[in-house]
Amino acid sequence: xxxxxxxxxxxxxxxxxxxxxxxxxxxxxxxxxxxxxxxxxxxxxxxxxxxxxxxxxxxxxxxxxxxxxxxxxxxxxxxxxxxxxxxxxxxxxxxxxxxxxxxxxxxxxxxxxxxxxxxxxxxxxxxxxxxxxxxxxxxxxxxxxxxxxxxxxxxxxxxxxxxxxxxxxxxxxxxxxxxxxxxxxxxxxxxxxxxxxxxxxxxxxxxxxxxxxxxxxxxxxxxxxxxxxxxxxxxxxxxxxxxxxxxxxxxxxxxxxxxxxxxxxxxxxxxxxxxxxxxxxxxxxxxxxxxxx
Amino acid sequence: xxxxxxxxxxxxxxxxxxxxxxxxxxxxxxxxxxxxxxxxxxxxxxxxxxxxxxxxxxxxxxxxxxxxxxxxxxxxxxxxxxxxxxxxxxxxxxxxxxxxxxxxxxxxxxxxxxxxxxxxxxxxxxxxxxxxxxxxxxxxxxxxxxxxxxxxxxxxxxxxxxxxxxxxxxxxxxxxxxxxxxxxxxxxxxxxxxxxxxxxxxxxxxxxxxxxxxxxxxxxxxxxxxxxxxxxxxxxxxxxxxxxxxxxxxxxxxxxxxxxxxxxxxxxxxxxxxxxxxxxxxxxxxxxxxxxxxxxxxxxxxxxxxxxxxxxxxxxxxxxxxxxxxxxx
Numbered sequence: 218x219x220x221x222x223x224x225x226x227x228x229x230x231x232x233x234x235x236x237x238x239x240x241x242x243x244x245x246x247x248x249x250x251x252x253x254x255x256x257x258x259x260x261x262x263x264x265x266x267x268x269x270x271x272x273x274x275x276x277x278x279x280x281x282x283x284x285x286x287x288x289x290x291x292x293x294x295x296x297x298x299x300x301x302x303x304x305x306x307x308x309x310x311x312x313x314x315x316x317x318x319x320x321x322x323x324x325x326x327x328x329x330x331x332x333x334x335x336x337x338x339x340x341x342x343x344x345x346x347x348x349x350x351x352x353x354x355x356x357x358x359x360x361x362x363x364x365x366x367x368x369x370x371x372x373x374x375x376x377x378x379x380x381x382x383x384x385x386x387x388x389x390x391x392x393x394x395x396x397x398x399x400x401x402x403x404x405x406x407x408x409x410x411x412x413x414x415x416x417x418x419x420x421x422x423x424x425x426x427x428x429x430x431x432x433x434x435x436x437x438x439x440x441x442x443x444x445x446x447x448x449x450x451x452x453x454x455x456x457x458x459x460x461x462x463x464x465x466x467x468x469x470x471x472x473x474x475x476x477x478x479x480x481x482x483x484x485x486x487x488x489x490x491x492x493x494x495x496x497x498x499x500x501x502x503x504x505x506x507x508x509x510x
Numbered sequence: 511x512x513x514x515x516x517x518x519x520x521x522x523x524x525x526x527x528x529x530x531x532x533x534x535x536x537x538x539x540x541x542x543x544x545x546x547x548x549x550x551x552x553x554x555x556x557x558x559x560x561x562x563x564x565x566x567x568x569x570x571x572x573x574x575x576x577x578x579x580x581x582x583x584x585x586x587x588x589x590x591x592x593x594x595x596x597x598x599x600x601x602x603x604x605x606x607x608x609x610x611x612x613x614x615x616x617x618x619x620x621x622x623x624x625x626x627x628x629x630x631x632x633x634x635x636x637x638x639x640x641x642x643x644x645x646x647x648x649x650x651x652x653x654x655x656x657x658x659x660x661x662x663x664x665x666x667x668x669x670x671x672x673x674x675x676x677x678x679x680x681x682x683x684x685x686x687x688x689x690x691x692x693x694x695x696x697x698x699x700x701x702x703x704x705x706x707x708x709x710x711x712x713x714x715x716x717x718x719x720x721x722x723x724x725x726x727x728x729x730x731x732x733x734x735x736x737x738x739x740x741x742x743x744x745x746x747x748x749x750x751x752x753x754x755x756x757x758x759x760x761x762x763x764x765x766x767x768x769x770x771x772x773x774x775x776x777x778x779x780x781x782x783x784x785x786x787x788x789x790x791x792x793x794x795x796x797x798x799x800x801x802x803x804x805x806x807x808x809x810x811x812x813x814x815x816x817x818x819x820x821x822x823x824x825x826x827x828x829x830x831x832x833x834x835x836x837x838x839x
Contacts, residue, residue, distance in 0.1 A: 260632045311816060317632050318578045319815050322772065325765060326811025333804030447761060451640040454633060484651065491644035495625050498637065502628040 224480060230359035232476040238365055238434060240472015241372030242268075244465045245427040246449045248379055249420035251458040255396040256416045259309060259320030265446030266331040267421045270297045271428025272437045273335060276346055286349035286433065293429045294422040301421030305414050328443065335439035343438030350433075368430050375426065376465045383461055392416065451494045457507020467505060529701060532779050536693065539783070543686055552682040553750065558790045559689040560747040565770040565782030566696050567739035572768075573777030574700050575732050576712035577627075580635040581642025582740050582767050584622070587759030588645055589615040589741030594661035594754035595654045604669050608688075608745040615741020616734055618645070623733035627726055630715075639761060646759045660755030664748060681750070688746055692739050697779070699735060708732055740767075762804075769807055772814050775821025784823055 246264060253261045261267075274296055275289035284292065304327060312319045353362035383389035395402045395409055403409045428442075435441060456467030471490050479486040497505060546555055564586055571577045593611035596602040602610070626637045649655045656662070666675045675681040699705050707728050710718045719725050748754040757763065766789065774785025789807075796803050814821065820828055 260636065308812065308816060315819075318635065319819070321578070321580075321632055321635055322768065323812060323815040325768075326808040326815065329765070329808030329811065330805050331808075333801050333806075333808060336804065337801040443761070447639055447643045450636040451643075454629070454636050454640065487647040487651075488644045491640050491647075494637070494640055498625045498628050 226358045227360070229480055232480045233473060234359070234361070234365055234369075234476075236473045236476015236479070237469065238368050238472070239475060240469040241368060241376075242427055242431060242445065242468075243449055243452045243472055244376050244468025245372055245430075246424055246445065247452045247456065247464045247468050248376060248461065249423040249427075250449065250453055251461060251464045252379070252383070252392075252423075253417055253420040254458050256392065256399075256413055257305075257309065257320070258313070258317050259324065260317070260450075261417075261420065262321055262324035262446065263304070263327045263331065264324075264420075264424050264449070265442030265444075266328040267297055267301065267424040267442070268428040268431070268445065269335065269439060269442035270300070270331065271425025272346070272432040272441065273339070273428075273439075274425070275429040275432045276344060276437045279346065286347075286429075289432075290426070290429050294426040297425035297428075298418040298422030302414055302418040305417040309417065310410070310413070328446075332439055332443055339439060341439055343436030343441075346432040346437050348433045364433055368434060371430060372427075375423070376468075379423070380461050380465065448490055451490050453504075455490075455494050455497045455504060457504025459504075460506040463504075463506025532697075535780065536697075539780075540686070540690060544683075547679055547682055552678040554790075554794065556678075556682055556685045556750045557747070558787050559685050560743045560750060561767070561770065561790055562783040562786040563689050563692045563743040563746075564740050564767050565774070565786045566693060567736045567743065568767045569771045569776060569778075569782040570696055570699065570736045570739070571732060572771060573781075574705060574712060575708045575729060577729065577733070578632075578635045578768075579626070579638040579733075579736070579764075580761070580768065581622070581638035581640075581645075581764050582736075583759050583761065583763035584642035584645040585615040585619060585737040585740035586744035586747075586763065586767070587754075587756075588618055588649065589744035590748035590754040590758050591649060591655050591661065593745035594664045594748045597667070597749070598661055598664045599654065603667055603671065604675065604749055607749065608742065611745025611748070612738050612741045615744065616738035619734040619737020619741075620730070623730050623737065627729045627733065639764065642759070642764055643761060646756070646761070649756060649759050655754070655756075658756065660753060661748075662753055664752040664754065666749060666752065675749075685746055685750065688742065692742055695735075695739065699732075700779075704728070704731070766807070769811060771821075773810060773821055775824030775827070778821065778823040778827060781821050781823035785821065788822075 246268060250261055250264055253259060253264075271293050274293035275286065278284040278289045278292060279286070308323060308327070309320065312323060348364050350363040350367055353360055354366070355361075381389075383392055391402065391407055391412065395407070395412055399409050431441065452468055452471055453464070455471065456463045458464070471493065474493065475486060475489055478489040485492070543555070543559075564582070567585075568579065568582050571579050589611035591611075592614045593604075593607040596610045597604060597607035622638065622641045625641065626634055629637055650657060654661075666681065669675050669684060673680065673684070675684055700708070707718065707723055710721075710723070711725055711728060715725060744758060747758070770785035770789045771782050772785070773788055774783065775781030792806070793803060796806060799806075818825070
């Protein structure tokens with residue numbers, strides 16, 4: 218079959234794997250955006266910058282303090298989440314009573330500040346991060362690098378862990394209730410403002426965790442976030458932000474589609490997600506898993 | 511974004527009075543602009559005028575329809591490529607190059623507008639941003655745009671075959687005329703019955719629908735008009751700098767026009783002009799600071815959104831209004 222299409226299976230499965238990994242990052246980032254948007258009503262434009270910060274913190278921990286990848290996987294998200302909590306306390310919470318667009322503009326400004334600062338400090342060409350899992354497995358149809366396999370497994374665990382926490386635990390039920398009716402949840406004696414702060418911290422931490430996972434897979438670069446966030450926005454428009462599972466499925470599916478496009482029609486691989494977005498807007502404007510308000 | 515503009519629209523003075531005052535201010539501005547080359551380098555002034563027109567086009571959407579487009583660079587930059595290509599490779603005159611750029615931007619606005627107006631609020635912003643990124647990738651790959659090099663050394667042929675615009679001063683007056691035309695188009699649009707319907711959509715879209723207005727048609731018309739004017743600005747800019755490059759199609763450029771309008775005052779008649787003047791001047795002085803420009807722009811965003819949402823002109827209008835109210839009381 219592969220011979221008929223004129224495509225080597227190594228190429229096809231290799232690109233599928235790359236697509237799956239890209240999809241893992243789309244899924245993790247759109248998940249965080251959806252969780253934040255649900256409770257804060259803010260589209261977090263800083264999300265890409267926070268993903269980039271996660272990668273850079275991991276790089277600094279390794280280069281400056283000698284803390285290896287596995288330590289950074291825990292420390293970096295926590296550190297970046299703390300900066301997120303500070304941002305929420307200082308700035309974001311002043312905007313909740315205003316039009317949502319102000320939240321977008323504020324977080325856009327914050328993203329510019331963070332990206333500009335890192336560009337100034339580290340240049341925009343990117344820094345390498347040593348692969349903590351060198352080597353790979355030779356399968357019948359392709360070569361599977363260990364680190365890529367790890368990224369796919371880890372991101373699946375992270376995504377479904379988040380889904381489980383929000384949809385199946387007591388804490389998650391508070392969160393979903395506060396998304397629907399914050400005033401009522403507050404009346405039941407739950408500290409909603411603190412919950413909002415922690416949710417933002419959690420979403421930011423998720424972005425940073427994705428950043429640490431990305432560090433060995435791609436270069437650590439100040440522009441890695443802004444390049445990604447626009448695609449993630451398109452993913453969010455395609456999936457709709459109403460559903461956690463929807464965000465996960467859309468993220469992975471679009472990554473795979475992008476990978477396949479690289480095999481069959483490479484010219485369109487940069488734009489295929491935007492084209493799918495346009496089609497979805499025509500057919501189902503609320504997004505595949507969304508409900509129109 | 512009705513809260514930001516409520517102060518400007520809820521004025522007690524009769525409309526005709528305010529209209530006359532605004533036109534008088536515009537006349538003074540044009541007089542000052544006619545004399546300005548005596549003091550300031552004309553190329554700088556042309557840059558300010560192009561960006562002021564760009565910001566006016568953007569403000570038509572955010573200020574008068576309440577739609578935040580985060581992808582206006584696609585019209586500005588794509589139109590610059592079209593005017594650069596038609597003038598340089600096809601040998602068209604500058605007037606046809608600018609017209610072609612504007613027409614293509616309007617067409618692009620029609621296509622992207624049809625998609626974007628299917629969503630509202632922040633989704634609209636995300637859709638326009640994503641679509642403009644698609645245009646960016648197209649411009650990176652397309653043959654006629656020259657990739658990373660862009661289209662360089664675009665010739666400035668005689669305008670209408672008569673006026674020699676190789677001279678910066680002469681071309682400055684042409685650009686000023688284009689700018690004045692753009693301003694008056696926006697002016698006419700927002701003061702027409704069409705503009706009143708746009709404002710009604712901004713204030714209360716469900717109400718406008720229930721009154722029988724075909725809201726989507728109005729939004730689309732406003733979007734196409736805004737795209738065309740942004741294109742006019744981009745096409746002119748390409749001839750001013752004799753260059754069309756990827757910079758003009760990036761998301762950073764879309765962010766810049768948002769910043770200009772925000773600083774000057776969204777939903778005010780002169781805010782975009784003031785904002786463009788300030789941001790371009792600032793970029794000129796900070797050119798040597800490299801990456802810090804990004805940080806400073808981000809900082810201005812944060813300060814304006816947190817403390818200063820009406821923008822400079824918006825604050826002046828509010829202050830003036832307060833004074834008038836006091837006098838009346």
